[in-house]
Amino acid sequence: MKKLYLIVAMFAIFFSGLSAQQKDDKGIYLTAEKMPAIKGGMASIGKKVRYPKIAKEMGIQGVVYVGFVVTSEGKVSEPKILRSLAKPLDAEALRLITEDVKFTPGYYQGNAVPVRMVLPIRFRL
Secondary structure: OOHHHHHHHHHHHHHHHHHOOOOOOOOEOOOEOOOOEEEEOOHHHHHHHHHHHHHHHHOOOOOEEEEEEEEEOOOOEEEEEEEEEOOOHHHHHHHHHHHHEEEEEEEOOOOEEOEEEEOOOOOOO
16 A cells, blocks of 8 residues: 555656646746647748848848747747847848737646747748
């Protein structure tokens, strides 16, 4: 009987540790049961891109990776460039994420929660 309690206690400790690992040190979720989604999908981002004139003239193409947090209200906070391409394209990627793209919040156990995300934004001529 004592072995059974010990096994149950070990499983409880193990699984409670797994759920705690879904958050970073600031309490922001790294994964959620329902991840935040872009309203209109990724195609909506492509329609809103304003390709910088200097980048067009220089023929710069590629992907900019932007990291940010989608709050429990669906707003973007803490945007930053994780992988840069060129300053004008980086600025456009940040503008898209902070001004033009709308998100539905992420959910964990039925509650809206802040979720950390990374979004690749492809620039193609």
